[in-house]
Amino acid sequence: MTDRIEQPPHRPAGIVTRATAALIDLGVVLAIMGVTYLGLALVRLLYSPQNFRFPEPAALASATVTLTVSIVYLTGCWATTGRTVGALAMGLRVVTVKGRLLRLPRATLRAVLCVLFAFGLLWAAVDPHRRSLQDIVLRTRVVYDWRKESSELVG
Incomplete structure (x- = not known):
């Protein structure tokens, strides 16, 4: 008999x-974009205060x-942690189907797919396992997880 308490599977x-x-x-x-823009404007102001104008970024x-x-x-x-600021606020974590953190290549590919094809998230509304299209393609899951440390993940 072990003293280890089994964690319930994450929903x-x-x-x-x-x-x-x-x-x-x-x-x-x-x-982040706003702070970056203001930082660039400040550098421009410090460089040439007499001719200062706010930068007009190209589209x-x-x-x-x-x-x-x-x-x-x-x-x-x-x-790094499986959580963004939004995920932290909502008690979520992105993990592999085995419950582990994503490695850099898979995290990068998932980020690219989520940014370029954000509509893939809508599939989670109809999928019985609540998976987005990105989750299906990359074999990831977004689960409720209120634990603070990623080291506590199933390994």
């Missing part, structure tokens, strides 16, 4: 919780930087 997260977490993460990315450059920041943010969070 898959539903569409409302996942969408709420995604909206929080969108806010985080927009905040293509802004979109490219926003997509890149989103992918880096999601990849970093999923590969």
